[in-house]
Amino acid sequence: MLLRLVALSGGRVDAALAAVDHVVLTRRDGAAYAEIDETAAAAFVRSLAYAGVRAEPCPALPSLTPAALAARGVDLEPLPAGTHALDTLRLDRVALGLVTRELLRPRLFGLLGPAERARARCRELIRGDHATFEWSRTAWALRTALRAGRARRSLRPMLFSQATAGRPAGRVTTEGAAVGRWLFG
Numbered sequence: 001m002l003l004r005l006v007a008l009s010g011g012r013v014d015a016a017l018a019a020v021d022h023v024v025l026t027r028r029d030g031a032a033y034a035e036i037d038e039t040a041a042a043a044f045v046r047s048l049a050y051a052g053v054r055a056e057p058c059p060a061l062p063s064l065t066p067a068a069l070a071a072r073g074v075d076l077e078p079l080p081a082g083t084h085a086l087d088t089l090r091l092d093r094v095a096l097g098l099v100t101r102e103l104l105r106p107r108l109f110g111l112l113g114p115a116e117r118a119r120a121r122c123r124e125l126i127r128g129d130h131a132t133f134e135w136s137r138t139a140w141a142l143r144t145a146l147r148a149g150r151a152r153r154s155l156r157p158m159l160f161s162q163a164t165a166g167r168p169a170g171r172v173t174t175e176g177a178a179v180g181r182w183l184f185g
Contacts, residue, residue: 001041004058005032005048005183013180014172016047017091018131025183027078027087028062032183061086064140071146071155073137074169076178078185080150085141089182091133094171099125099132130175134168 005013017023023044024035034055036044045055064086079085103118103125114122124130139155146157172178 003034003055006054007184009052012051014174016051019043019047021093025089068140070158076182077154083145087139094132
């Protein structure tokens with residue numbers, strides 16, 4: 001299901017992401033879209049409403065220019081407004097067991113237990129207050145847009161192999177506002 005997202009007040013998208021396991025977010029010419037599974041759509045729309053974001057059904061994404069080149073994102077820095085790029089961010093929830101194992105691993109060669117902050121974060125993850133996602137970002141833009149200063153810092157052109165497009169580039173948690181900055185910033 002494709003949804004058009006409109007930030008009303010605050011737009012805390014990151015907090016709303018805790019309600020889903022997988023979502024593809026898209027930016028195109030200042031508009032934001034979310035592609036989500038039909039079964040999770042109702043819970044996602046409700047959590048977006050609590051976060052101050054209106055979600056309305058949309059028939060299709062805006063079209064892409066044929067001369068656009070693909071680029072892989074290395075960070076979540078939003079592209080400038082006038083680039084006319086189709087910028088997508090794929091978010092997949094990391095399994096709870098894997099995240100808690102990483103948080104609660106012993107420190108200093110097993111001599112020290114996990115830090116108190118790590119234990120508190122683990123409790124928040126188990127309660128469902130926050131979630132951790134792996135992200136991969138792909139953008140399609142004209143060659144001139146990819147050569148711009150901010151785009152050159154955030155995007156790497158995929159010249160020969162586009163197989164790297166789906167590979168996770170990093171992790172993001174719903175505690176911060178990185179995804180919301182990327183989507184509406």
